[in-house]
Amino acid sequence: MNKYRSHNCNDLRIKDVGKKVLLSGWINKKRDHGNILFIDLRDNYGITQCIIDKENPNFSLIEKMQLETVVSIDGKVVNRSKETINKEINTGEVEVSIENLKVLGKCKELPLPVFSDQEYAEEIRLKYRFLDLRRKKIHENIILRSEVISFIRNEMKRKGFLEFQTPILTSSSPEGARDFLVPSRLNPGKFYALPQAPQQFKQLIMVSGFDKYFQIAPCFRDEDARSDRSPGEFYQLDLEMSFVEQEDVFKVVEDLMVSTFMKFSNKKIMSKKFPRITYSESLLKYGSDKPDLRNPLLINDITKIFLRDDVSFEIFKKLVKNGSSVRCIVTKKTHNMPRSFFDNIDKWAKEQGASGLAYFTIEKEKNITAKGPVGKFFSEESLKEIMKITDAEIGDSIFLSCGNKKELENITSLARDKIARDLGLIDEDSFAFCWVVDYPMFEENSESKKIEFSHNPFSMPQGEIDKINFQKPLDILAYQYDIVCNGIELSSGAIRNHIPELMYKLFSIAGYSKEKVDQKFSGMINALSYGAPPHGGIAPGIDRIVMLLANEKNIREVTMFPMNQNAQDLMMNAPSEVNENQLKELGLSYKTKK
RNA sequence: GGGGGUGUAGCUCAGUUGGUUAGAGCGAUCGCCUGUCACGCGAUAGGUCGAGGGUUCGAGUCCCUUCACUCCCGCCA
Numbered sequence: 281m282n283k284y285r286s287h288n289c290n291d292l293r294i295k296d297v298g299k300k301v302l303l304s305g306w307i308n309k310k311r312d313h314g315n316i317l318f319i320d321l322r323d324n325y326g327i328t329q330c331i332i333d334k335e336n337p338n339f340s341l342i343e344k345m346q347l348e349t350v351v352s353i354d355g356k357v358v359n360r361s362k363e364t365i366n367k368e369i370n371t372g373e374v375e376v377s378i379e380n381l382k383v384l385g386k387c388k389e390l391p392l393p394v395f396s397d398q399e400y401a402e403e404i405r406l407k408y409r410f411l412d413l414r415r416k417k418i419h420e421n422i423i424l425r426s427e428v429i430s431f432i433r434n435e436m437k438r439k440g441f442l443e444f445q446t447p448i449l450t451s452s453s454p455e456g457a458r459d460f461l462v463p464s465r466l467n468p469g470k471f472y473a474l475p476q477a478p479q480q481f482k483q484l485i486m487v488s489g490f491d492k493y494f495q496i497a498p499c500f501r502d503e504d505a506r507s508d509r510s511p512g513e514f515y516q517l518d519l520e521m522s523f524v525e526q527e528d529v530f531k532v533v534e535d536l537m538v539s540t541f542m543k544f545s546n547k548k549i550m551s552k553k554f555p556r557i558t559y560s561e562s563l564l565k566y567g568s569d570k571p572d573l574r575n576p577l578l579i580n581d582i583t584k585i586f587l588r589d590d591v592s593f594e595i596f597k598k599l600v601k602n603g604s605s606v607r608c609i610v611t612k613k614t615h616n617m618p619r620s621f622f623d624n625i626d627k628w629a630k631e632q633g634a635s636g637l638a639y640f641t642i643e644k645e646k647n648i649t650a651k652g653p654v655g656k657f658f659s660e661e662s663l664k665e666i667m668k669i670t671d672a673e674i675g676d677s678i679f680l681s682c683g684n685k686k687e688l689e690n691i692t693s694l695a696r697d698k699i700a701r702d703l704g705l706i707d708e709d710s711f712a713f714c715w716v717v718d719y720p721m722f723e724e725n726s727e728s729k730k731i732e733f734s735h736n737p738f739s740m741p742q743g744e745i746d747k748i749n750f751q752k753p754l755d756i757l758a759y760q761y762d763i764v765c766n767g768i769e770l771s772s773g774a775i776r777n778h779i780p781e782l783m784y785k786l787f788s789i790a791g792y793s794k795e796k797v798d799q800k801f802s803g804m805i806n807a808l809s810y811g812a813p814p815h816g817g818i819a820p821g822i823d824r825i826v827m828l829l830a831n832e833k834n835i836r837e838v839t840m841f842p843m844n845q846n847a848q849d850l851m852m853n854a855p856s857e858v859n860e861n862q863l864k865e866l867g868l869s870y871k872t873k874k
Numbered sequence: 875g876g877g878g879g880u881g882u883a884g885c886u887c888a889g890u891u892g893g894u895u896a897g898a899g900c901g902a903u904c905g906c907c908u909g910u911c912a913c914g915c916g917a918u919a920g921g922u923c924g925a926g927g928g929u930u931c932g933a934g935u936c937c938c939u940u941c942a943c944u945c946c947c948g949c950c951a
Contacts, residue, residue: 313914314907329911347901364909372911389902391884395912396900398886403943456951476951503950736951772951845944 284352284384290326292371296357301376303328304352304384306414309395312343319378321353324419328371330355332378342381348394348411350385353378402836407850409841421838425826428544429496432517432822435536441494441519446481448474448498454800455737457501460512468867474500477819480804482520483738483776486815487807494519496822504845507834508768508824511847514835516771517825520817526759526775529816530554530715533763533771537820541711544829550574550712554763558718567607567693569719572767573712575700579607579692580670582680590659596638596682606682607692610670611699614677615641615651622652625679625699632694641677642667648674686726697767711765711828718742719760722753722789733790735760738783738804739774740816745782753789763820765828773818780808 284304292301308322317339319330330353332339345351355376366372391407392400394414405412413419433443452459452473459473475481477499485493497518505511521529538552550573562569565578585591586600596606614621622639629637640652642663650658658666672678679699681691700706721741723734731753739758741748748756759775777783783805787797797805826838836842843849863869 309911311910311913312907313910316908316910318910318913320911327911331909333908361909364911366911368911389884393885393901396885397912398900400885401881401943404885453951457949479951501950504948506950507945509950733951738951846942 288325289321289323289328290370292328292357292374292376294359294373297359297374299357300354301357302352302354303330303376305350307345307347307349307351310345310347317342321351326371327369329366329375330378331375336378338378338381346387346389348387348390349383350387352382352384353380355379402844403850406842406844409851413840418837421826421830421832422840424544424830425838428540428826428829429822431540431543432536433496435539436494436519439532441492442490443495444485444490444493445495446475446478446497450475455733457503460500460502463866463868465866476501477516478518479736479738480801482518482817483804483815484807486520486522487810487812491522497819505847508827510823510835510839511843511845515822516819517822518817518819520815522813522815524775524814524816526717526761526816529773529818533818533820537713537763540825541829545711548710550710554713554715556715556717559716559720560718562716563689567689567696569716569762570764570767570769571714572697572706573714574706574710574766575696576705577609577611577696577700579609579696581605581607582666582669585662585666588662591657591662593654593657599682604682604684605688606680607688608670608678608680609692609696609699610672611677611679611703613675614703615643615675617677621702622677625695625702628698629681629691629695632691637679637681637695639677639679642672642674644674713763713765716762716764718757720754721756721758721786724754730791731789735772736774737787737790738776740777741782741786745779750785750789759816761818763818768824768828770824771818771820773816775814775816778808778812778814780805783808
């Protein structure tokens with residue numbers, strides 16, 4: 281027998297009564313009755329109650345023992361009387377009567393309690409992550425993460441994908457996020473970059489003829505953190521396929537997402553065939569390219585109403601004349617909502633930096649009228665027109681905002697979420713996936729007015745190659761797509777551009793000369809010149825998938841050893857200073873800030 | 875880089891209009907307790923009120939500066 285345990289802390293049942301057993305684990309909780317003492321012994325698998333009475337010479341030793349001490353306990357399994365059965369734990373019908381106990385790992389006074397559902401300051405949790413990870417909820421989250429990754433890996437293999445590793449030390453690329461750089465000792469003055477994603481490698485794998493590739497790939501981007509974005513590093517299910525069109529990629533990923541989410545969550549999936557929404561439609565109807573489709577509210581453009589002579593909402597009319605637009609959100613059957621509901625939303629909008637949200641409610645006695653502060657500005661005919669555009673009905677309310685396109689997208693997107701939450705319209709018990717498709721190839725930088733790649737420079741533009749109008753680059757769409765679930769961007773992908781001439785052409789529009797492309801993307805462009813298959817792929821974010829499945833709002837809750845917002849690891853003290861010799865070997869010196 | 879929130883005992887928090895000796899629960903220590911499972915009861919210890927400066931007879935509380943954590947904007951092909 282193993283010297284530490286014959287069973288784990290989740291094993292023992294009624295059938296084991298009478299057996300001599302050996303258990304090892306942490307003291308989760310003690311309940312000391314003076315002459316009798318209960319210990320909840322915990323390991324990865326569960327909890328077993330152990331009991332000792334004063335007759336036992338170990339009694340006073342155990343009485344003094346710190347919680348979270350690691351012990352091994354040997355004793356006899358006994359059944360519990362009916363009144364004392366604990367249905368909360370799997371082993372609750374039995375307990376272990378302690379005969380002997382050995383301390384395997386002492387524990388100092390705890391900086392944070394392990395046995396507690398309380399929330400703790402992030403700082404202390406991260407510093408003592410090994411204690412934090414013993415706590416039930418996060419321990420289960422991390423196990424879930426492991427199971428999700430195993431499941432995905434198996435599914436991918438089953439679908440005929442090959443798993444490969446790609447380099448961690450690679451070259452810096454000019455596009456995209458800020459790189460993490462690693463100085464090269466053997467090549468002084470030169471740097472590696474950690475990969476932001478294995479983008480070029482996975483395309484090279486396709487060129488190498490492997491047909492279908494995947495990897496649970498670490499990705500490194502030196503950008504500021506958000507609640508759903510770890511600073512530094514995160515993981516993607518990186519995948520790429522040869523001889524495919526967009527729909528082929530969709531099929532693989534839809535299957536995978538549906539099976540994964542069905543296996544690991546009881547929430548319902550709104551539509552197992554994910555709706556396809558074009559980028560431009562998404563910005564109009566949802567104000568965002570990551571729409572939360574659980575939210576039934578839609579945005580409509582009603583700018584033309586303000587060109588009518590029978591509408592006298594002069595502030596908006598003037599703005600519209602100067603090029604602004606008006607967009608609105610309809611809420612159904614809200615005519616009986618209290619005034620405070622509307623005013624709160626208006627007030628909230630002002631806090632968001634908008635000039636507020638005007639509103640009115642459509643009513644009908646003899647005629648159709650609009651009630652509310654700005655209702656008087658609308659004629660019956662104009663209201664009918666609004667109802668036609670927006671599908672609003674009598675008893676519905678309309679919130680409107682006026683501004684330029686960007687401002688409107690911003691405020692209506694936020695308002696759509698805010699109003700739906702106030703009205704309780706979001707079904708928290710569901711996953712609503714969709715594909716956002718037809719991204720533009722290029723966009724104009726709002727400051728420099730330069731044309732830039734809007735997403736991935738390696739994406740294939742849509743349309744017959746010889747018919748693409750390169751004179752109007754902003755009109756070129758790409759085979760570029762995102763998966764969104766509940767308003768969270770899970771991944772983006774594309775059918776790639778495997779034609780070098782076309783690649784040069786597109787890069788030249790974004791201001792890259794042929795020489796620059798050859799220099800910066802030499803591996804890629806060279807490879808594409810030696811018989812490259814048409815290919816495409818996608819890279820769903822593992823951390824965010826697990827976050828959705830674990831019903832967590834913060835990515836650190838599904839990350840074993842996360843860094844804090846300033847990209848520091850408080851447990852390992854990273855980043856840290858290095859000694860002079862290390863710098864010297866690398867040929868580096870640094871200037872202290874100010 | 876910018877904006878918001880938070881910072882009081884080991885942990886989670888309360889602390890009124892600026893007013894006597896800064897409190898509670900958990901944890902720790904000591905004692906009592908034979909069926910608990912958030913066991914119960916009693917006692918004790920534990921505080922640079924994030925730091926620095928200012929206003930004031932008097933500051934945890936007001937003002938300024940600064941630091942840490944966090945959320946958001948920018949950023950994230």
